[in-house]
Amino acid sequence: MTRNPNTQTSFVNEEIDLGELFKVLRSKWKLIVIALILFSIAGYLISSLLPNQYATKTTILIEEDQQSDPLGQLQGIESLDLFGGLTSDFLQNEIEILKSRTIIGNVVDSLNLNVSYLNNDALVKAPIYRTNMPFFVVATQVKPLASGDDPTINIQLNVDGTTFMLNSEEGEKVYDLNTRIPLSFCNITVVPNPFYIENEAGKHDNYEVTITDRESVIDYHIKNIRASIIENSSVINIAMESTSPKLSEDILNSMVTFYNKNAIKNKNAISLNTSKFIERRLQIISEELDSVETNKVDFKSINKLTDIAFQAEKFVENISETKKKELETLTKIELVKSIVLDLQTNNNSLIPTNIGVDNEEINVIINQYNTLVLEKERLLESSTEKNPVVVDLNSKINKIKFNIIQSLKMYTSSLNILLQDIRGQESVLNNRVTEIPQQEKDYRFIERQQNIKEALYLYLLRKREEVSVVMSSQASMARTLDVAYTPRKPIFPNKMLFTAGAGFVGMFLVFAYYFLLLFLKNKIETKDDLENIVGDIPILGELPNLKNGEQKVIGNDDRSIMAEALRVVRSNLSFLYIKKENTNAATKILVTSSVKGEGKTLTAINLATILSNASKKTLLLGIDLRNPQVSNYLQDVPGVHLKHQGLVEYLKVNGEKDISKITAYKCKNEYLDIILSGQIPPNPAELLMDKAALNSFFSQIENNYDYIILDSAPLMLVADSLELSPHVDMTICMVRSNHTKIHDLKSVLNLCREGKIKNPSFLLNNVDMKYIKYGYEYAQPS
Secondary structure, eight states, rough: OOOOOOOOOOOOOOOOOOOHHHHEEEEEEEHHHHHHHHHHHHHHHHHHOOOOEEEEEEEEEOOOOOOOOHHHHHHHHOOSSSSOOOOHHHHHHHHHHHHHHHHHHHHHHHHHTTTEEEEESSSSSOOOOOGSEEEEEEEEOOOTTTTTTOOOOEEEEEETSSSEEETTTTTTEETTTTTTEEEEOOOEEEOOOTTOOOGGGGGGGEEEEEOOOHHHHHHHHHHHHHHETTSSSSEEEEEEEEOOHHHHHHHHHHHHHHHHHHHHHHHHHHHHHHHHHHHHHHHHHHHHHHHHHHHHHHHHHHHSSEEEEEHHHHHHHHHHHHHHHHHHHHHHHHHHHHHHHHHHHHHSOOHHHHHSSOOHOOOOOOOHHHHHHHHHHHTTEEEEEESHHHHHHHHHHHHHHHHHHHHHHHHHHHHHHHHHHHHHHHHHHHTTTTTOOHHHHHHHHHHHHHHHHHHEEEEHHHHHHHHHHHTTTTOSSSEEEEEEEEEEOOOOOOOOHHHHHHHHHHHHHHHHHHHHHHSSBBOOOOOHHHHHHHHHEEEEEEEEOOOOTTOSSSTTTSSSHHHHHHHHHHHHHHHHOOSSSSSSEEEEEEEEEETTSSSSSHHHHHHHHHHTTOOOEEEEEOOOSOOOOHHHHHHHHEEEEESOHHHHHHHTTTOOHHHHHHHEETTTTEEEEEEEOOOOSSSSHHHTOOOHHHHHHHHHHHHOSSEEEEEOOOOOOSSEEEHGGOOOOEEEEEETOOOTHHHHHHHHHHHHHHOOSSSEEEEEEEEHHHHHHHHHHSOOOO
């Protein structure tokens, strides 16, 4: 083992050593296997106890509404398609309507979803759907608790089948079924389930009932229900997850049912408005017709008329066609006036269509207006008046409404012009009948009014029947392609995945534990740790830790594990190349450490002993002047004769310069001499800085020994060891396993890099036997 003293010290890579981690994990393979098995079993048991989650799905087709105007269907007039087909925006609007609070609220109310049930007698409380319960709980006036938790009660059916035990915050009490019970957070009524069939789940009669306020249940289901559009189609997939397949199927089917009801209601909005308009007009026309008929009877009675003179027959034939045109024109004028009046009095309501206005452009504009009003009402179900889309629709509606009124007024003007022309023709004919009595004229007037009213009345009756037929024949908006269906295999928990995942979690925890140990490791533990830190600086060996009661100081011909470890150190020292000016002089070895408590003094004593056992003349020099410990280890060792004087007495001015008077010896080992530090001086640093005295001391003794072992003070506490570095040939830095901190060791390495420590090497002390027993157990006696 040679070392170039000029070699720069390399520093540790502070990243985790994956090789070291692999070694640790490989040594812990049994623990990893046990963790894998135990966690896998735990994962399987947990997955068996968790309630199963099922995925339910239904598929619907959104039918294209070809005719938005019901009367237009009967009349065969094609309505204006504003969307140009079912666009993705339109389908997305339908999805929002499907998941609207109105639809979901209807589902919650119809299925009583604000009440949930758990089986208290089961090993694991699992949710139960109401159809599998022997009773229902009907909750009204539900108020959420101030704590935010959902209130729960316990219900246990009694054997008589007509009473039950209620356990609530108010205590336990027996009630009859079908009895309204007021509680602090709601009123409940327990109703028996007439369709209940006892099964395996129904053998228990103790249930926990949770009552949730309606709005919270709606919020939950809106989040839980998912709807998506199948690409390039008008098909919508609706899906949800639940612990009860029957529950989720009922929810999805009910959603589609309420959606269709809502769509039919919206479709019938125009028809309903038209029907109401016709009813109002029928009532008015009926009263006017009755008044005209009464006037006709009174006129004949007053004038005592039974039959009008036959003189006007010829003229009647000539003006019949004129009368017919006048009648049609007056009817149209009356209808137009009614529509204009309705538009001016009602605020953006639907307009009746195709009830006599034969202007095609006006009918198209009215259809556009009704379509926009209907679209606005549908958007308001899930939005507000402030929605930009609604605001835009209001603007369009008002513009179209203004255009309709102007068009109707223009249409009325044209009808009035036509009427004036017709009446002008009639006036010419009437002048021809001036010889007819005045009574005939008056009677004709009354009869004409009667005919107008009768024609209008019959027309409105026919339209009312047509509207009724359309309303009764409206088709659903959504056609169900696949009713709600739940596969038998649950989507959660996946037992195989749970088992494998839990096993991997167990392995990961073991990996993470040892990874964190390495990551958080701040002390040297093994020789590998030390090698990673010190780089190319020699490591002389490893010294095992001593158990309580074991001999600390080794003896002559010692065969203990500690002695064998020191023999390895002695052999490694012989391979180190140490350049000395005086080749005959002793090799001076400074034994030090970074901090106190790393075993430098005991190691120095044992190293001196093991060298002397090899017939090497060795001097153990206690040069720790601040905290000398050599005498504490040797004072009870048999055959060691210590002297109170030591190195301090030699270094003092006018001190004892006779080396023999301060040298102790070990009588059983003629190759080992000992010089203690002596009395603790008040100025140890100044004594060691006296290079002349130290040189004189070493010059007197170095030719008498093969090795001089110096037990010095720690490097990081005082500068004594640095003052001694020029006087020694090499330095052994002690590192204690699980004691020396990496930070302190790096500080020592900095001193090595700066050249303040001469020929450094390291010796690992107090190593656990599990790391070094590969070589030293051989030396133990059987």
